[in-house]
Amino acid sequence: MTQTTLRYTGPACPIPTTEYPTIQLAHGGGALSRMLVHRLFLPAFHNDALAVLHDGAVLGAHELARAAGGGWPMQDGGRLALTTDSFVVKPLFFPGGDIGSLAVHGTLNDLAMCAARPVALTTALVIEEGLAMDDLWRVIDSMRRAADAAGVPVVTGDTKVVERGKGDGLFINTTGLGVVPTGISILPARARAGDAILLSGPIAMHGITILSMREGLELETRLESDSADLGPLVRIILAAGGDAVHVLRDPTRGGVASALCEIASDARIGMLLDERAVPVLPEVRGACELLGLDPLYVANEGKCIAIVAPEAQKAVLDAMRRHPRGISAAVVGRVTDQADGRVVVRSSIGDERILEPLSGEQLPRIC
């Protein structure tokens, strides 16, 4: 076996390796993660579906008929959504869920953010040698409950085992296939000046729950992760708002701040966020102060941002508030006519500042 066999003759790495010789934890989120996406992945895998930079890819009959050699069996106008996520959350079990339910909810939610109805899930496990069989079962049973509750079958799977010290208990990939209803188009590019920014409920619950466990923080109340399937809430939003619903996004890694910064940047729009209008539970606010965190940047796993035309704002908000997962829904901001890709936040004391995207990952392995 000669070394020449392994010589690489392709194009040089588009990221300067003198500046970034290795992958750091910070590449798992924030600006450095976006650098990987924009400078490595997008140029390599360039295609229309990927370029949209949504939570999942929406595949239409037209593009796909060619790929399938003319045999694409969909009716005209039929669209599928496809989304994938690997989950590495630590610890595996936490109040309000575990890596299994999180993996199901996370992928269901990515489908929901494409306005897609879930059709099937796949799952692939990378297990570290030594994981307790009981823990594996508990996770599988939790995935089953979450998938059953959503009425979505797990149709195929894969299992790999790696040596002790080469993994961390359990990593789970879930991939979701969904159907996008006719006439619905959900895209950052559809946001326009005057649109209302709606948030479905109190933020930062998932991130603070995980971090409190890691830090051994005893919270006075029983805070739980908000991990949940957002599909039912999204269907209510779409039923109430229809085509006036322009953008949907679940603010996971990086929180509400990162989600809004990404949408504003991708769509080249301006936003004004009213910090006082953003619901935060008192115990979450307390923990954030203790940990030195801004709740706007902390991960959620059961909250939804909806950007809707002003004429539909009231109908959508009323509908959200009638759903158990949207009781505290609120208008938290508005799309402005400053088409500069920036989010201005009006703070609780009334001053305004630019909302900065995270440079690195604030909380590694939150999902």
Added chain:
Amino acid sequence: MTQTTLRYTGPACPIPTTEYPTIQLAHGGGALSRMLVHRLFLPAFHNDALAVLHDGAVLGAHELARAAGGGWPMQDGGRLALTTDSFVVKPLFFPGGDIGSLAVHGTLNDLAMCAARPVALTTALVIEEGLAMDDLWRVIDSMRRAADAAGVPVVTGDTKVVERGKGDGLFINTTGLGVVPTGISILPARARAGDAILLSGPIAMHGITILSMREGLELETRLESDSADLGPLVRIILAAGGDAVHVLRDPTRGGVASALCEIASDARIGMLLDERAVPVLPEVRGACELLGLDPLYVANEGKCIAIVAPEAQKAVLDAMRRHPRGISAAVVGRVTDQADGRVVVRSSIGDERILEPLSGEQLPRIC
């Protein structure tokens, strides 16, 4: 945060944890892996698509219309295939490929084994902190080449970073969506007595290449992994054999022996395998002797087993041999009327024995 929050109240683990308290490397393949599938995953996720135990799930319009709330946008008879795999191969780079090309080929091949034409791929990376940026790029570029060669877009993705010592360089999940042509049905259950078992070429090349690198074995010739997209070969097989092609399987983990044992067991059929007819390169045979391995159990990543009706045997074999990936294709056995789920192997010296499925994983992290 109280412990009660995390108490588990679901059903007990169906695998006795006194006997199997933790996951072992052997659960990554062979009989113990099948135990996980049959006793944990199948009961938990029970559904028709999963129960087929194919390399991927085939989803028809009928089952899915309900899941999609009546909105399934496929034409009558249209079927999709969905398949997922996580790749943990070690080392990341090897003669004939790397974890990136392997991840693309592996998932394309699982689609091909469902007779599906690939439509889209997703990819999700779990990167260990400290991976060289150049290595990441090289893998991404390799995925791009493999996907481009197959004409399949990578439509969405995900990146997670775990701390140093909590992963092993890079794990890659790829999930594939495909379209199954009308009138084609590929299933273990379709094999019947008298069917010919065809093999597309020399075996054990991938496994021996990986193992030689790990063991620092200097082979005299430049042995390479056979990692390749089997889609074009499968389309030729189907064009030549049509409905007479009953089963397709790529003998990856566990090799030809495990693939045949699984098909025989799942379909409750008997098989006779003629060991002398199985193509093995001399350098692979030599390395297997040196390493104490039976090539029948060593992984392949670019070989295909086709079980076809006797009347189509000649047409399919001739067609395979005209394709670069099928030049050494051979009839290696036959389905017998012993419907006992067992494979009998006639050895090179003429005696017969039962081909045993592997009890554990022979070569961990081969893919």
